[in-house]
Structures are given as structure tokens and as C-alpha cells.
Amino acid sequence: MTQPLLEKAPATTALLEIRDVSVEFGGGRRWKAVTHDVTLSVAPGETVALVGESGSGKSVTAMAILDLLPANARRTGSILLDGEELVGAGEKRLRQVRGNDVAVIFQEPMTALNPVYTIGHHLVEAIRSHRDVSKADAEVRAVELLRQVHMPEPETKVKHYPHQLSGGQRQRAMIAMAMASEPRLLIADEPTTALDVTVQAEILDLVRELQQRTGMSVLIITHDMGVVADVADRVVVMRDGRVVESAPARELFARPRHEYTQALLAAVP
Ligand code: ADP
Numbered sequence: 001m002t003q004p005l006l007e008k009a010p011a012t013t014a015l016l017e018i019r020d021v022s023v024e025f026g027g028g029r030r031w032k033a034v035t036h037d038v039t040l041s042v043a044p045g046e047t048v049a050l051v052g053e054s055g056s057g058k059s060v061t062a063m064a065i066l067d068l069l070p071a072n073a074r075r076t077g078s079i080l081l082d083g084e085e086l087v088g089a090g091e092k093r094l095r096q097v098r099g100n101d102v103a104v105i106f107q108e109p110m111t112a113l114n115p116v117y118t119i120g121h122h123l124v125e126a127i128r129s130h131r132d133v134s135k136a137d138a139e140v141r142a143v144e145l146l147r148q149v150h151m152p153e154p155e156t157k158v159k160h161y162p163h164q165l166s167g168g169q170r171q172r173a174m175i176a177m178a179m180a181s182e183p184r185l186l187i188a189d190e191p192t193t194a195l196d197v198t199v200q201a202e203i204l205d206l207v208r209e210l211q212q213r214t215g216m217s218v219l220i221i222t223h224d225m226g227v228v229a230d231v232a233d234r235v236v237v238m239r240d241g242r243v244v245e246s247a248p249a250r251e252l253f254a255r256p257r258h259e260y261t262q263a264l265l266a267a268v269p
């Protein structure tokens, strides 16, 4: 088997370090691996893009980090968050990590928003699950969070239901919910894929702005090399469940080493 083209281990301590993580689906005596020894790291304040075509194992890898995998999956390897091992950590600890240190947003916000609750209700719940504040204070904070993600008319939007928002506005609401816990790491799985091209650019601008303002780390998953060029400091390329190359974004665009990366870049219009 060919070795992945990895960089030397980062000099600074990584916030997130995934080492040799494999995920298998199945049950009983029949298990099938869909990712193989995935290794990647995200430094404090860094934006890392995880790229690769559909089915390459990007989402499975993202879900493995916080153990959000379906019940018919199992993971092996090591996942260190600020040095703390998350593989084998109890559900109680993982819940704490999910509510505080790491936030996750997905491609289609509609699946994560409950249609019977207003945007304000979602935000108040997210705020109060993180911090012990009064409902009134959380309501004030909810409007403030919407303002920070540049939601138009935030005072009105808190009273709206998810279906009353546009796709881009729903994604902004999801990002506001993610920011409620002031995460140290934001994992965004194809956050712009379901959106129109102009709205995609706005959402990427927002992610970059929030990253710069808060200093959080971002792991952004995408199959779009344009997204990578816009936001990533570093890039990790996956193919068929394996990391084939990782490099600083500038270097990867200038001198892609793996032939698969070269092919991905050649396909960019
Ligand atoms: P990507 O996000 O890169 O498009 P995924 O991580 O979603 O790819 O999927 C990687 C592989 O894992 C695919 O072959 C997919 O069919 C498989 N897979 C994903 N979810 C499941 C599941 N719940 N059960 C079985 N196989 C799955």
C-alpha cells in the first residue's frame, strides 16, 4: 500500500488530532471498513479543509470525531481534543464536549431545525444548554447572535419558524446556534453545498469572519476546491476512505504531489 503524502507533525500542539482512525459499518461478525487509518490535525485558530469526492469518507470521519456515527458503526484509533482522548470517553463526557468545545453544522439545516419551534426558541435552547442564564437574558443574546451572523432583521427573525427563512438564512441560523457555545472548534460538513452560488460565498465569508474574530479552529468539509481556495489554511485530501495527501493550502495549489490531488485541481474550472 502506498503511504499517504503527509506533512511532518505540526510543531505546535494541535487542538484536534485524529490518528489512524478507521470506521467500519456492520454488526456481529460482518464488518466493512469505510475509512482506513485517517490521520489529520487542526491547530488552534487554523482552518483545515477536508476534501474528496462524494463517498470518500469525509462525513464519516467528521461524525467519528464526536461519536455521532450511526449505531451500526464502530471506530478505532485515537482522537485527541487538546490532548484528551475522545475514543472510549463516556457518553456523558462526549455530551459536554459537543455542547461546549466543539460545534457541528451540516449541509442541510432543515434536518437540524425543528419545524415546530421558532428560530428564537432554537437559539435560547442552545444558549441555555451551554450557560446557566435566565430566559430573558438568553432571548437578548439570541438576537445578538443573529446579528453577529448578519441575519437581516434579527428582532423579527427570532419569531420566525425555520420554513419562513431562505436556505441561506437557515444556514446563518445554524451557524448562530453553533456559535452559542463559543466553540473552540467548528466542524462544518458541506455547509454551502445546498445553497445558491452567491449565497455560498456569503456563508464562506461569514465563516472566515467568525474564525478571525473568535480565533476558533475550523474543520470544513467540502468537495468543492473553490471553497478550499477561499478559506483553508491547510488541506487534507481523502480518496476511497484514505488520506492521500495533506499540505498547506498554498503549497497544495502550487505543487500538488499526489496524482489524485492533481486530477482534482485540474477539474476546477
Ligand atoms: P462523503 O461524506 O465523503 O461523501 P461518507 O463519509 O458519507 O462520504 O461515506 C463514506 C462511505 O461510507 C460510503 O461508501 C458510504 O456508502 C458509507 N456509509 C456512510 N454511511 C453509512 C451507513 N450508515 N451504513 C453503511 N455505510 C455507510
Ligand code: MG
Pocket (backbone or CB within 6 Å): 058, 059, 060, 189, 190
Ligand atoms: Mg458527506
